[in-house]
Amino acid sequence: MAKLSKKQKSALAKFDKTKVYSLEEAVSVVKDITYTKFDASVDIDVRLGVDPRKANQMVRGSVTLPHGTGKTVRVLVLCTPDKEEEAKAAGADYYGLDDYIAKIKGGWTDVDVIITMPSVMPKVGALGKILGPRGLMPNPKTGTVTMEVGKAVLEAKAGKIDFKVDKFGIVHTAVAKTSFDNEKIVDNAREVLQAIIKLKPSAAKGTYLKSIYISSTMSAGIKVDTKSVSL
Helix, strand or coil, X not given: CCCCCHHHHHHHCCCCCCCCECHHHHHHHHHHHCCCCCCCEEEEEEEECCCCCCHHHCCEEEEECCCCXXXXXXXXXXXXXXXXXXXXXXXXXXXXXXXXXXXXXXXCCCCCEEEECHHHHHHHHCCHHHHXXXXXXXXXXXXXXXXXXXXXXXXXXXXXEEEECCCCCEEEEEEEECCCCHHHHHHXXXXXXXXXXXXXXXXXXXXXXXXXXXXXXXXXXXEECHHHCCC
């Protein structure tokens, strides 16, 4: 077992590992036990009562965080020439088509969000093995395959995030930075949690929200009372 540092021991002494906290209390604890020198991300992990292997129990969606993500989002728009000006005006960092497809095939993925058009998807689909594992593959369900590329760029820059349940039935996503005020972290986390709740599959039986943990980069996870975030 790895030896705990003094900072880790001090952090663990600041909360009760057996206690279940309200969302507001959990956020306060996470900020109190974060000791990184950089501006750490605040993450939530939500275990759901679904079987992700079944298509009718897949939970996937997107949400625009009220206070943004706290990081600069680099956006690439893969589009036809007639849409390039729209992408540029909306603030896309990169826009174009064949040149960027060639760059991606060569291993370049230095972006956070990729937006494209339905007519371009056959070309983009060929990049699935590269983009899929990195969570960069555009998808109509998350609004990243659209004719309204300008609107999609603005949403991505404003703090729109995508989330998807993994094969273990867990949704993991960053919701803020520890430099945010407590209230802003709570607002962002609640927005994501409400979106997840609304996406409950009709085929899912039993308890849907099994557990919620909130943490920061390298901190311990704080258990959140599911009743404190229910609709």
